[in-house]
Amino acid sequence: MNVTQVRRDILQDNKAQAQNIRNLLAKNGVTMINVMASPGAGKTSSILRIIETMPKDCSIAVIEADIDSMVDSIKVKDAGAVAVQINTGGSCHLEIPMLEPALDLIDLRSTDLIIVENIGNLVCTAEFDIGADANVMLLSVPEGDDKILKYPLMFSICDALVISKTDYLALPSNDFDPQRLTQRLAALNPEAQVFSTSAYENQGFEALCGYIRGIIAAKAPACNNR
Amino acid sequence: MHELGVTKLIAQTVIDEARKVEAHRIVEVHLIAGAMRHLEQEWVQYYFDRFSKGSVAQDAQIVLEETPIVNECQACFELYSPNLEDGHSHECPHCKSASIRRISGGELIIKQIVWE
Numbered sequence: 001m002n003v004t005q006v007r008r009d010i011l012q013d014n015k016a017q018a019q020n021i022r023n024l025l026a027k028n029g030v031t032m033i034n035v036m037a038s039p040g041a042g043k044t045s046s047i048l049r050i051i052e053t054m055p056k057d058c059s060i061a062v063i064e065a066d067i068d069s070m071v072d073s074i075k076v077k078d079a080g081a082v083a084v085q086i087n088t089g090g091s092c093h094l095e096i097p098m099l100e101p102a103l104d105l106i107d108l109r110s111t112d113l114i115i116v117e118n119i120g121n122l123v124c125t126a127e128f129d130i131g132a133d134a135n136v137m138l139l140s141v142p143e144g145d146d147k148i149l150k151y152p153l154m155f156s157i158c159d160a161l162v163i164s165k166t167d168y169l170a171l172p173s174n175d176f177d178p179q180r181l182t183q184r185l186a187a188l189n190p191e192a193q194v195f196s197t198s199a200y201e202n203q204g205f206e207a208l209c210g211y212i213r214g215i216i217a218a219k220a221p222a223c224n225n226r
Numbered sequence: 227m228h229e230l231g232v233t234k235l236i237a238q239t240v241i242d243e244a245r246k247v248e249a250h251r252i253v254e255v256h257l258i259a260g261a262m263r264h265l266e267q268e269w270v271q272y273y274f275d276r277f278s279k280g281s282v283a284q285d286a287q288i289v290l291e292e293t294p295i296v297n298e299c300q301a302c303f304e305l306y307s308p309n310l311e312d313g314h315s316h317e318c319p320h321c322k323s324a325s326i327r328r329i330s331g332g333e334l335i336i337k338q339i340v341w342e
Contacts, residue, residue, distance in 0.1 A: 004247050006336045010235050010257075093231060123228040123264075149310055152295070153262040156332055186316035187297065187308040188262075190326055 014129055017096040021103075021131025028108035029220035032116060033212060034132035036154065038147075039120030041140040042164040044072045045199035047115055050212070051079045053205040054113070058216070061106045063116045065094045072117060082106060093124035096131065112216060122147070126154040133215050134159040141168040145181040148188070156188045160195060160211060167198040229269040232334060236270070237277035239336055244282045249341035252278075252286040256338045260331040261295050286339075295331030299323050 009015070025032055037043050044064075051060055061082035064072040073085035084102045088094065094116065106114065116132060118125045137158035139147055142165060148155045155161065163178055182194055193211060197204035236257065244252050255274070259265045267290040278284050294307045299318035308315035317324055 001253065002247070002249075002341050003338055004243070004341065005338050006243050007338075008239060008243065008336045010232060010239055010334045010336060013235070013238075092228075095231075124231050127228070127232055127263075152310070153264070153332060156262055156328065180313070183313065183316045184310045186324065187310060187326070188295070188328060188331075190316075190324075190328075 011127075011129070014096070018129035018131040021096060021099070022133070024103070025108070025114075025131070025133070026219065028111075030108050030111050030114055031212070031216045031219050032114040032132045033134045033136050033215070034116045034118055034130055035136050035138065036118045036122070036125045036158070037120060037138035037140070037164075038122050038143060041120070041138045041143060042199050043117050043120070043138055044075055046138060046162065046164055046197060046205075046208075047117055048075060048079050049197070049199045049202060049205045050115065050209060051076070051081050053209045054212070058112045058213075059110055060113045060115065061111050063099065063102045063106075063114060065098070065117060065119050067092070067119060082111070088119060092119055092121050093128055094118050094130055095128050099130055112220065113212065122151040122154045126151070126157050133219065134212075136160045136162060138162045138164045139181070140165040141174065141176045145176045145178070145184075148181060148184045152188055155185055155192075158189065158192055160193045160208075161185060162204075162208060163194065163196045165198060165200070166196045166203065167200050227269060229265055230273050232263075232265070233270050233273035234277050236336065237274055237281075237283060240283045240286070240339060241278070241281050243336070243339055244341065247339075247341060249282055249339075251342045252283040252339055253342060254287045254289055254340035255283070255336065256289045256291065256340075258291050258293055258333060258335040258337050260293050260333045262331045263334055265290060265292075265334075291337070293330055293333060296329050297326045298329050300325040300327055305329075 062076045065086045073083040076083040301323035302321040304320040
């Protein structure tokens with residue numbers, strides 16, 4: 001019997017693939033954000049509000065990843081953005097080999113922002129880096145502020161946490177405590193920025209889009225005055 | 227059940243390492259997984275058996291070591307494991323500083339392989 005100390009990061013190949021994607025996007029001056037959340041947290045509604053709120057000369061493409069169906073990409077096209085649908089055929093998360101063919105369908109040179117709507121899942125989507133500039137996680141008020149106790153990895157890898165469906169905070173049945181959530185988040189991921197939005201009331205998207213514009217501006221200075 | 231995706235990578239990595247050392251058979255695979263990964267040894271073994279079938283890693287035993295979430299206070303450099311349920315997990319328990327850095331809890335590493 002032999003023992004070999006390997007000390008190898010299992011995700012190192014994934015990280016290398018993600019870096020290749022970042023290099024490709026950087027070369028073309030494109031920003032990509034990875035939107036992750038549970039099913040029903042409001043990912044598509046929020047993306048539609050982002051498209052509406054971002055400056056009109058910001059060229060946006062959306063990659064919609066779903067196990068099945070085209071409903072989300074149809075909504076995005078109707079909103080005026082370029083939409084590419086990926087049906088993962090059962091896979092519960094997006095990986096780079098699935099993303100690459102979708103990127104091939106987008107004219108990167110004329111695109112400023114790619115929004116990837118990952119599959120509704122708080123576990124597996126957090127495990128795979130897809131090469132985005134920012135991981136944006138949505139947690140809707142009806143899901144409860146305790147989700148961070150159950151899915152800490154997702155909260156630990158997000159660059160921005162968006163508390164969505166804040167219109168529900170006003171309901172008498174509400175027990176969601178944003179402060180309790182943000183304190184717990186600070187223990188796991190002190191760098192994460194926190195936003196609050198309601199797609200229903202169209203609240204909070206100016207601040208969220210300001211954050212996205214900041215990432216675009218840092219990456220593509222030519223777009224700075226947008 | 228979410229172990230499927232990462233276990234595929236574990237099996238690929240182990241088979242790759244087996245090739246490097248020219249192993250005939252992998253006997254044990256020792257993994258280090260941070261607590262945030264929520265990996266269950268039973269499920270990792272189940273999927274590993276499927277992904278390693280017919281390879282040198284077939285029948286290898288998975289040994290999973292879970293490492294806790296550990297934060298380092300940036301003011302006094304105290305190390306602590308935050309208890310997210312106590313309401314003060316964002317503060318250093320020693321000096322109460324909120325300037326902290328997480329240093330472990332998300333890792334996923336093949337520590338060692340035992341082989342013949």
